[in-house]
Amino acid sequence: MASEAQRRTQLVEATVHEIGEARSLNVTVSKIAKRAGVSSGLAFHYFGDKDRLFLAAMRYILTIYGAEVRGALAVAQTPRDRVEALIRTSFSSTNFRDDVISAWLNFYVLAQSSDEARRLLSVYHRRLHSNLTHDLRPQVGDRATAVAERIGGLIDGLYLRSAIIPQALHGTAAMDHVLATLDIEIGQAQ
Amino acid sequence: MASEAQRRTQLVEATVHEIGEARSLNVTVSKIAKRAGVSSGLAFHYFGDKDRLFLAAMRYILTIYGAEVRGALAVAQTPRDRVEALIRTSFSSTNFRDDVISAWLNFYVLAQSSDEARRLLSVYHRRLHSNLTHDLRPQVGDRATAVAERIGGLIDGLYLRSAIIPQALHGTAAMDHVLATLDIEIGQAQ
C-alpha cells in the first residue's frame, strides 16, 4: 500500500508519459493506470475524472519548469546572466523531451476549451514575462516591458518550430537566435 | 445531386467549423457530415477515413492562407512593404477566427504523429521563410536568413500567445511587436 501522495505522483507521471507516447490527449485512463502500476479505478478515485488528471499533469510540468527556472536564476550573477538563464532554461534538454513537448502542445489545445488550463498557461506566461521585465529593466530601461514581450514570444515561437520540425531548426540554433535578439535589443538606443 | 468537388469542399469546410466548435480534433465524422448536409457514409466514401479528412482540412486552411499572402504581396511596392505584408497577413482577421486558430493548434499537435501533417506544416514554414529572406536581403544583406528565422519565430510565438490568451496580448499589439522587431533588425549595422 502506498500513500495517496505517492499514487497521485505516479499517476501524473504516467499521464505525461502516455501523452508523450500517443502524442495527443487520446490516451485512456486504463493505460495510464496500468503504466502507473495501479487499477483504473484508483485513478478515478483520486482524480475524479480524466480532465482533472490532465490538469494535474499540466501543473506537474509547469512546476518542474518553474523549479528549473529558479535553479538557473539562483546561480546567475548579473541581470544579463539572469535573462540568459531564463532563455537557456526554456531550451533545456528537459523541455525537449518528447513527452514534455507533447504535453505542452496538448496543453495549448486544452487551454482553448478549459478555463483552468488557460489559467495555468497564463500563470506561466505572466511569470516568464515578469522575470524577463525585472531583469531587462537595468539594461533597457522603459523598454523592458516591450522587449520582454518580444523575447517571450520569440522563445515560444522558436521552441514550437524546433520542437515540431527539428530538421528545419535545431533547439540549439533556436536558442542562439533568442540570445542574438537579446544582444540586439540591449544594444538599441534607449 | 452535387459534384464530387462540391461535396469535398462542403465536408472540408464543415470539418474546420466542427474543429473550431469543439476546439479539438474530438469531432465525429457524423457531426461533420450533418453540418455539411450529407450522410456520414458519404464522408467516408470521399475521404476514406477521418485522418485524411483532417489532412484535407489542413490543406484547405493553408491554401487560404497562401492565397491571402499572395494577394498582400501583389500590392506591396518596396521590399519593406512586402515584409510588412507578410507580417500583417499572419495577424489578419481571417487568422484570428476561432475555428482557424483551433485548426492551427490542432494541426501542430497532429504534426507530431502524422508525417503528412508535418510535411504540410514544414511547407508553410519554408514558404514563409523564403518569402521573408527574399525581401529582407535588400535591407539587411547577409543577415537575411537569420533575421527571417527570428521574424518567423516571433510571428508564430506571438500569434500563439494572442490567440490563446487574448487578454494578455491583443492581436494588434502582437503585430506591432513584430513590426518593431523588423525596424530594429533593419536598423542594425550590417
Place this chain on the structure above:
DNA sequence: TATCATTGACTGATCAGTCAATCAATCGGT
C-alpha cells in the same frame, strides 16, 4: 473493528468504418 487503499468486472454510451440498397443522371441504340 473501523478506516483507508485498491481492485476489476461491468454498464452505457459513443463512434469509426462498412455495406447493401436506393436514387439520379447520362447515354447508346432503336
Place this chain on the structure above:
DNA sequence: ACCGATTGATTGACTGATCAGTCAATGATA
C-alpha cells in the same frame, strides 16, 4: 422521343470496438 443499362451519388442502419466512469467487494493497517 423512348428505354434499358450503366455509372456515380447517396443513404442510414448496423457492427465491433473502445472507453469513461461506477460500484460492490476485498485487502491491508492501525
